[in-house]
Amino acid sequence: MKENTTTNEMTEQLLASDNHVLLLNPGGNALPLFLVPGAGGLSDSYYELARALGEIPVVGLHMVGTQPGDTPLKSIREMARTNIRWLRQIQPQGPYALLGHSFGANVAFEMALQLEKTGQTVSFVAILDAWAGLKGIRLAGENKIGFVLNLAADYYRDFDIIGEPYPEWVNEIPSIIEQLGMEEVVPAIGMFLKSKLPGKADNIDFVTRLINLRLYNAQMDYMPEQRISGAVLVYKSEVGGEDIDNTMGWAPFSDHLHVIFLPGNHDMLNHDNVTTICNDLKGRWYSPVTGPGQIFH
Numbered sequence: 001m002k003e004n005t006t007t008n009e010m011t012e013q014l015l016a017s018d019n020h021v022l023l024l025n026p027g028g029n030a031l032p033l034f035l036v037p038g039a040g041g042l043s044d045s046y047y048e049l050a051r052a053l054g055e056i057p058v059v060g061l062h063m064v065g066t067q068p069g070d071t072p073l074k075s076i077r078e079m080a081r082t083n084i085r086w087l088r089q090i091q092p093q094g095p096y097a098l099l100g101h102s103f104g105a106n107v108a109f110e111m112a113l114q115l116e117k118t119g120q121t122v123s124f125v126a127i128l129d130a131w132a133g134l135k136g137i138r139l140a141g142e143n144k145i146g147f148v149l150n151l152a153a154d155y156y157r158d159f160d161i162i163g164e165p166y167p168e169w170v171n172e173i174p175s176i177i178e179q180l181g182m183e184e185v186v187p188a189i190g191m192f193l194k195s196k197l198p199g200k201a202d203n204i205d206f207v208t209r210l211i212n213l214r215l216y217n218a219q220m221d222y223m224p225e226q227r228i229s230g231a232v233l234v235y236k237s238e239v240g241g242e243d244i245d246n247t248m249g250w251a252p253f254s255d256h257l258h259v260i261f262l263p264g265n266h267d268m269l270n271h272d273n274v275t276t277i278c279n280d281l282k283g284r285w286y287s288p289v290t291g292p293g294q295i296f297h
Contacts, residue, residue: 012100020062021086024050027057030285033097034059034087036104039217040118040210041066056285059290061086066212068113074218080110094121103217125208128268129237132249145174148185152211159207161200169196186212224253231256235277239265
């Protein structure tokens with residue numbers, strides 16, 4: 001970080017030119033934690049976790065695809081490169097602390113790989129309930145239409161744009177999108193809804209961006225290509241019983257692997273889990289942890 005310039009100041013400077021960065025917790029003078037959200041792409045739901053870290057600044061990285069004019073990125077590696085560009089404008093040199101939730105965990109790990117390849121130190125990647133690697137779904141024909149319509153229905157309902165009982169005109173949507181390519185499908189649904197619900201146009205635009213991003217993300221394949229020198233901290237939900245591999249597949253990718261089991265479900269963001277996660281993370285800023293670059297004085 002530049003001398004005498006805080007994470008808060010540098011994040012605000014970056015925000016003046018790019019709205020993909022969110023300062024979740026201004027913290028104090030400690031090195032920041034960079035947070036990669038789940039497949040929904042927005043960091044807004046992580047405020048409780050960020051604030052529980054107290055004096056540690058937390059910077060959320062909204063995914064490309066969440067903001068007006070964005071086209072979602074098509075690979076985890078491209079996402080990582082983009083995040084690193086923002087990260088290094090805030091903290092030019094390591095050691096870096098990264099956290100990824102669900103889908104975002106693989107993005108955060110790929111960021112660590114790319115940073116280490118350029119000679120930077122990554123202290124750790126915190127993994128919130130995510131398996132190593134991604135296998136994207138394959139969409140075509142009726143499978144494509146069904147998946148997209150179900151995804152869109154969930155989002156538009158949750159954001160109070162349209163819901164049951166559906167108006168008769170929703171039956172026109174399958175024929176509108178049937179012959180379209182994957183990059184055209186969700187924008188076409190958004191345009192159609194705006195023609196029917198012009199008073200909700202701004203909300204439709206916002207939610208359509210989120211649906212489109214989820215569609216891109218759902219189709220991505222990824223597998224880490226090698227281990228990192230930094231630690232991998234796995235916070236695993238206990239819901240669903242014991243897995244054969246309680247490391248969630250991360251064991252081959254770091255010599256410094258730590259696994260913590262947490263009650264509750266995949267979202268990891270209930271109050272008790274936030275407290276456990278943050279207490280564990282805070283200890284890694286102020287006390288030695290096995291592995292290189294782990295002391296954050």
